[in-house]
Amino acid sequence: MTYQEKDQTDHFRHAADECMSVRKNAKKQGEAMKNRMISHTFRQSLYVLVLSSMVTMLGALVDGIIIGRLMGSAVMAAYGIALPATVLIAGIANVVSSGSQSLSSKALARGEKDTADAYLSSAVTGSLIFGAALGALMILLREPLCILMGAEGGKAKLLSDAASYLAGYAPAVPAILLTQTLSSYMHLENARKRAFAAALIGTVVNCAGDLVNTLFVHGGMVGMGLTTAISYYVMTAILLQQYRRPEHVLTISPQKSRLHLIGEFTVLGLPSADIQVCSTVRTVLLNRLLLTISTQIAVSAFSVRMSMYNLYGSVVIGFGLATLLVTSFYIGEENESSVREVLTAALRGGIFTMVVLSALVCIFTGPLVRMFAGDTEVFSMAVDSVRFFALSLPIFVVNSILSKYYQALGRHVLSHVMTILENLIYVCLLAFLLGRSFNVTGVWVSFIGTELLTLLTLLLIVWGKNGRFPRSIDDFMLLPADFGPRPEEQLQAECENRLQVEETMVRIWSFLKVRGADQKSASQVALCAEELMKNAVEQVERRGDGRHVQIRLMDKKKEWALCLRDDGKSFDPMRWLRDHEEEKERYGLRLVRLAADDIQHVYTLNMNQILIRIKKEETNGTDLQT
Structure with a gap:
């Protein structure tokens, strides 16, 4: 064994020994930071997509x-x-x-x-x-x-x-x-x-x-x-x-x-x-029902309610579209924990926002309706219509988020069923039944009943698919059995400073040892992970334009996949190297370029993402366990 190989092996053993003392604390810190980063990404998407739905x-x-x-x-x-x-x-x-x-x-x-x-x-x-x-x-x-x-x-x-x-x-x-x-x-x-x-x-x-x-x-x-x-x-x-x-x-x-x-x-x-x-x-x-049980005034009031829907219903639609966008991103990389965190953030934020918005609409219904209705008769009827619909918003946002999530997941039938029941069958059925008994007020009430029936139907469907009554977010996720790598086949962490980079490297060395990595590819993976994390943290500290650095290492059949992302300004390290070939600096990044078999960079969702692939080699008894 050469001196360099012996030094590397000693480093592996030292990392494994230290891993147990810091792993528990690092895991807690990583989970808390991951929640913050994903929540931040979701909020950024939400602002744009609420606006996007309003634009339509x-x-x-x-x-x-x-x-x-x-x-x-x-x-x-x-x-x-x-x-x-x-x-x-x-x-x-x-x-x-x-x-x-x-x-x-x-x-x-x-x-x-x-x-x-x-x-x-x-x-x-x-x-x-x-x-x-x-x-x-x-x-x-x-x-x-x-x-x-x-x-x-x-x-x-x-x-x-x-x-x-x-x-x-x-x-x-x-x-x-x-x-x-x-x-x-x-x-x-x-x-x-x-x-x-x-x-x-x-x-x-x-x-x-x-x-x-x-x-x-x-x-x-x-x-x-x-x-x-x-x-x-x-x-x-x-x-x-x-x-x-x-x-x-x-x-x-x-x-x-x-x-x-x-x-x-x-x-x-x-x-x-x-x-x-x-x-x-x-x-x-x-419209036909309202003309039958009332007058043209009721149709005008319903038009006001539809126009108001364009105002605050867009917030509900925005939550759904943000869920679709961000979960699609993490579903694309088969990241179960991140999908769970996005869905949790969406539901918590959606319910809270809609409860507040519903209360505000109910309090200020008069001034809001007055923007659309100058006629006294229309105004009076439209106020009732808007208030009843506002009360349905907290349940409406839950149904919208879950429907868009199932759409992103590819469960099209479930998404179709929820949408058709919510937006046509239940509401028309209740409106015709209640409208005949309670006149126009019955039509307005039908929108609350519709959201409740839709959520109840989803609960029954999920119950049937899982064989038990849903009690947590995991029960509603309905992920395929073969979705993504198993927990033991991947490592995820976040860091905000150099100390946390050191702690994360300890976890990476330990993970590589447990997975039986060969020495060459393990050294390449560790080199790439450490240099990229240090570079990202340096950008965060020097430019102050980001807060989080996230890393995910996956053990795949024939390769190691390393994904690193941060929420700073756009910086493609490989492009920087191409533009500065004559400059003798950033040796770490130059080594990363030599060590990796494939490097891809994209700046999207206000995040830098670098995806690195490193091929495995036949171990022949020279893996880290040996």
């Missing part, structure tokens, strides 16, 4: 306020008739955005940037082509659509106004699909400010256009739709500028578009469409 219905929200305040309850009723068509367009946009974004996120987690580029490019191409075709059909079939949605019989003015709105709104369809898709990708692009700027400027353009149309041009409902279309094209232009910047993560290229990829993300995103399709059918049916 932004035009409808602004139009609802202007129409309700300046054009009267009769025109507001016509707007309510046309609203299901706009909800349906939003549903299609959600299919494209949620499906493609989820698959791109999984691809990035695996280090497959080209695949992620192809999903984004296919989504953009599909949005343009399908959106243009759908917009043209909406213009041609606007009157039959409005009749289908409830504007029939002797309501000629109702039909005319609703059809006029759709005629102006239809040109916006390609831009709506693009805006929703690009907005959802902004967090993968680490461009939250651009998403906020697009939404803000789009809102200003829409508000200004609506006021000009109403007060000066007198363009009626056609003008209202057209100003919405203009605002979406402005937002699309702002979001596309991200891909002209040198620091963009993904690339849009028509040459990378593939038809089979469009089909792939459409299947994954379909549960998102279920919500809007079911909501469209539900709105049509409930």
Whole structure:
């Protein structure tokens, strides 16, 4: 045995001896830090995706306020008739955005940037082509659509106004699909400010256009739709500028578009469409029911409630979309503990937020409804509608988060069942039963009953699949039996300073010994782990732009997989080395480049991620145990 081999072997033994004394404390520290890092990532995603879901219905929200305040309850009723068509367009946009974004996120987690580029490019191409075709059909079939949605019989003015709105709104369809898709990708692009700027400027353009149309041009409902279309094209232009910047993560290229990829993300995103399709059918049916048991005033009140949903329902949808995005990332790398932590953070944050929001909406219902309803009769009925719906929000967010999680997991049937029951079958059944007995109030109450029945149904389904009543988050996760490496085949830790890097290295040496690593690959793994962790911590300490460094080491059949991520600013160590070949510094990183068989870096979700693969060698009795 050479001196160097003996020194390495002594280092292994020393590490193993010290491991027992620090392992328990390091594990506790690591778990606490991991919770903080994942919670931070989830919150960052949540802010962008709440905004993204608001962007989809932004035009409808602004139009609802202007129409309700300046054009009267009769025109507001016509707007309510046309609203299901706009909800349906939003549903299609959600299919494209949620499906493609989820698959791109999984691809990035695996280090497959080209695949992620192809999903984004296919989504953009599909949005343009399908959106243009759908917009043209909406213009041609606007009157039959409005009749289908409830504007029939002797309501000629109702039909005319609703059809006029759709005629102006239809040109916006390609831009709506693009805006929703690009907005959802902004967090993968680490461009939250651009998403906020697009939404803000789009809102200003829409508000200004609506006021000009109403007060000066007198363009009626056609003008209202057209100003919405203009605002979406402005937002699309702002979001596309991200891909002209040198620091963009993904690339849009028509040459990378593939038809089979469009089909792939459409299947994954379909549960998102279920919500809007079911909501469209539900709105049509409930509009008809309200006209039967009450008057046009009830339809106007329901339109106010739908417009309010665009305001605070977007927060619920944002929690669901953030769960879909972040769990997709960790499902892509088959990280069970991180998936559990994301789901826990989502449910805790969602319930707390919705309880607070529900209380605020109930307290300030009057001023909120007044933005949409100037008519006294509409105002009184709309207040009751909004308050009853607000009470359902805490349960609504739980159902939304779990449904999106099952969508990310690939349990499409379960996600479809939850969505259809919640957004169509239960609500319509309860509304027709309670509406006949308690009039309009019964329709409003049906939304609370719907959320309770949906959650109860999920409990029964999970109970049946697990063979026991669900008692914890683990029971609801429903992961496949072969999901990811077993606990003993992986090591996870986090560190914030150099002392914790030392403690983590002790755990890595011990893990390699227990797994029977050969000396060569063990030395390579340890070298890469230590140098990358030190480099990441140095960046955190020197630049003060991050707080956490996370490492995951996996023992796979033919290789060691080392994944390191931190929440600092973008820094690709291998690119830095390529750009500074002549400089004689950062010897550690140069050794990492020599030791690794494959190195992939991506900066997404506001995190640097480096994925390193090191092939194993035949041990022939020279592993660490020997």
